[in-house]
Amino acid sequence: MVDADVSPELREALRGLEDRLGRTVTDVNDGHARWELYRAALASDAARPGLLAAVVAESDGALASGVVGEALERVPRADRNIWVEALSPAVRAFSERRARELGLLEDLRAGAAAPAPDSGSVAGWSDWLQLRIAAEVSDGAVLRLLAESGRTKRIRRAAAEALG
DSSP states (O other): OOOTTSOHHHHHHHHHHHHHHTOOOSOTTOHHHHHHHHHHHHTOGGGHHHHHHHHHHOSOHHHHHHHHHHHTTTSOGGGHHHHHHTSOGGGOHHHHHHHHHHHHHHHHHTTOOOOOTTSOHHHHSOHHHHHHHHHHOOOHHHHHHHHHHOSSHHHHHHHHHHHO
């Protein structure tokens, strides 16, 4: 089969991942097959540098964005921008937001002060972030803020339950 849809750079990155992981992609033109290889690489610290090279070369923007979205929670905070910038600008917005939100979640988990109730910051938080905060942050002020002004009933209920 001719790899017409896959650039030489992506083909090389895929070969590197296959070598590191000891598995092969049966059809490199199949985004689902590439995704399975990428998922295996996400689970391997040793394969992540090769995975970043594949993201840079990946022609399917949605697939690359999905990989980066998964990688952001697995790479050190200082490396997140490298992963986001590996994406085409056309598909970068989601990952930029997720990286910012992960940083905020980590700060709140570490005890950073809750934003003022009237700051409007909670309104700018995604549902994903609000639910993660309700599940993972123990600060009463943050949880009260979400219990009172979380975007959905589910978020407000989760925060109220976490308050105990």
